[in-house]
Amino acid sequence: xxxILEVENLSKTFPRFSLQKISFSLAPGYIMGFIGPNGAGKxxxxxxxxxxxxxxxxxxKIFGLDPQHYERQIKDRIGFVYDENHxxxxxxxxxxxxxxxxxxxxxxxxxxxxxxxxFSLPPKEKIKKLSWGMQMKFSLALALSHxxxxxxxxxxxxxxxPIIRHELIEILxxxxxxxxxxxxxxxxxxxxxxxxxxxxxFIHDGQLVFSRAKDDILERYALVKGDPGLLTRExxxxxxxxxxxxxxxxxxxxxxxxxxxxxxNRVLFEKATLDDIxxxxxxxxxxx
Amino acid sequence: MFSLLLKxxxxxxxxxxxxxxxxxFANYFMVFSTSGIVFIPGLTVVxxxxxxxxxxxxxxKANSELILLSLPLLRRDIVRTKYFSLFFYALSSILxxxxxxxxxxxxxxxxxxxxxxxxxxTSIFAASLMGSVYYxxxxxxxxxxxxxxxxxVFFTLFFGSSFVAGLLNxxxxxxxxxxxxxAVQWLHDLSTLGSTTLTxxxxxxxxxxxxxxxxxxYQRREF
Numbered sequence: 001x002x003x004i005l006e007v008e009n010l011s012k013t014f015p016r017f018s019l020q021k022i023s024f025s026l027a028p029g030y031i032m033g034f035i036g037p038n039g040a041g042k043x044x045x046x047x048x049x050x051x052x053x054x055x056x057x058x059x060x061k062i063f064g065l066d067p068q069h070y071e072r073q074i075k076d077r078i079g080f081v082y083d084e085n086h087x088x089x090x091x092x093x094x095x096x097x098x099x100x101x102x103x104x105x106x107x108x109x110x111x112x113x114x115x116x117x118x119f120s121l122p123p124k125e126k127i128k129k130l131s132w133g134m135q136m137k138f139s140l141a142l143a144l145s146h147x148x149x150x151x152x153x154x155x156x157x158x159x160x161x162p163i164i165r166h167e168l169i170e171i172l173x174x175x176x177x178x179x180x181x182x183x184x185x186x187x188x189x190x191x192x193x194x195x196x197x198x199x200x201x202f203i204h205d206g207q208l209v210f211s212r213a214k215d216d217i218l219e220r221y222a223l224v225k226g227d228p229g230l231l232t233r234e235x236x237x238x239x240x241x242x243x244x245x246x247x248x249x250x251x252x253x254x255x256x257x258x259x260x261x262x263x264x265n266r267v268l269f270e271k272a273t274l275d276d277i278x279x280x281x282x283x284x285x286x287x288x
Numbered sequence: 289m290f291s292l293l294l295k296x297x298x299x300x301x302x303x304x305x306x307x308x309x310x311x312x313f314a315n316y317f318m319v320f321s322t323s324g325i326v327f328i329p330g331l332t333v334v335x336x337x338x339x340x341x342x343x344x345x346x347x348x349k350a351n352s353e354l355i356l357l358s359l360p361l362l363r364r365d366i367v368r369t370k371y372f373s374l375f376f377y378a379l380s381s382i383l384x385x386x387x388x389x390x391x392x393x394x395x396x397x398x399x400x401x402x403x404x405x406x407x408x409x410t411s412i413f414a415a416s417l418m419g420s421v422y423y424x425x426x427x428x429x430x431x432x433x434x435x436x437x438x439x440x441v442f443f444t445l446f447f448g449s450s451f452v453a454g455l456l457n458x459x460x461x462x463x464x465x466x467x468x469x470x471a472v473q474w475l476h477d478l479s480t481l482g483s484t485t486l487t488x489x490x491x492x493x494x495x496x497x498x499x500x501x502x503x504x505x506y507q508r509r510e511f
Binding site for chain 2: 052076080089095099
């Protein structure tokens with residue numbers, strides 16, 4: 001089945017930041033986690049995909065179409081949640097939904113109502129009276145109510161309580177079962193991704209670190225703990241980053257098998273989490 | 289376009305009520321002039337400007353462009369609707385004034401006057417001129433930056449007319465002014481059909497050029 005989203009060599013330069021040749025693709029039926037520290041370029045990438053920013057070079061294809069020429073058709077099939085709410089505060093949820101509904105060709109009022117009930121959102125309440133978490137839930141309800149085939153979520157879980165976060169993860173998992181849909185999910189809370197993501201795309205400082213299957217990443221990367229004396233110049237090249245004290249070191253290796261071959265049983269190997277991978281990649285060779 | 293117009297109407301509900309109250313007040317007390325030819329176009333421009341700016345302010349306050357541009361809408365739809373709503377506000381203002389004047393006429397109020405075709409066209413022309421000046425700044429610079437420039441331009445247009453009139457009177461013997469006077473006389477002598485066609489052509493020219501400029505600016509904006 002063709003990819004729902006293809007990003008190839010995407011570049012964009014600002015006076016103080018540049019996104020450099022980002023490439024990844026997302027097939028239907030999968031959830032991709034999009035991770036990176038603040039200022040890495042996640043929101044810029046998502047804005048380029050949504051055509052809110054103009055790319056300098058590279059290619060974006062959504063549903064196999066060029067967004068510059070088929071913007072309306074493409075956006076009719078995309079559901080989005082941004083990291084901040086940009087709704088009109090004086091409007092009620094019902095009025096805001098009415099505006100949005102009139103834009104989509106496949107709006108489902110029953111689905112929207114059921115999400116409002118599920119998230120305990122009162123339709124006649126003004127948006128300004130909702131808490132931040134409730135506004136985010138409202139945003140999610142809107143994104144999920146028009147048969148979107150691609151969901152683009154920019155930090156949707158920050159500010160949500162654990163119960164709603166769990167509900168969201170369940171909803172996204174259910175969406176994945178419909179093999180025509182895909183989710184691009186940018187977040188800082190990588191534990192959410194460890195539960196549901198199939199692929200992880202990691203960017204740092206405007207550059208792609210990797211875009212691979214999550215299981216493959218978690219299988220290959222490892223945390224290594226050992227005596228500081230083992231961190232010889234030769235061995236250092238095995239590590240993406242490490243943290244060293246006078247009693248020992250903890251480092252991240254991107255190839256567990258190769259590290260095991262060279263370091264053997266002199267060190268302890270532990271499973272690396274996405275948080276570890278992000279932390280050690282960003283901090284690099286930090287010493288204490 | 290319907291969705292965006294609906295959005296403007298919904299977010300401006302309170303402002304529409306305020307405008308209605310203002311029209312009622314202005315019509316009752318005739319605060320501007322006793323002549324319809326000045327009163328209605330003046331009121332139309334002021335109220336249309338107020339609604340246009342309020343709509344842009346509320347869009348800016350919510351930073352709603354991120355949402356609007358993520359919906360299945362094109363940038364040109366957004367620009368087009370802003371121009372369309374300009375005429376919608378102007379027509380609403382004229383219609384409300386007309387209703388109040390009709391009520392006054394029914395009550396045999398001494399200051400009641402009827403809306404002529406000429407007054408109607410002048411009102412629409414004045415409102416479209418105001419919008420045609422405002423929108424390119426808005427779409428190029430956004431609400432905050434455009435506010436200062438547009439306020440200056442608006443007040444220059446609004447109050448500058450009396451200054452220009454004074455200047456014309458003072459230099460009434462100059463050949464340029466006399467030529468202008470002849471042109472005005474020619475316009476005045478035109479038949480209703482002629483003046484209507486000419487006014488509509490001017491509206492089309494100003495609004496059309498302004499729309500194309502705004503569209504060009506907005507296509508390049510980044511959010």
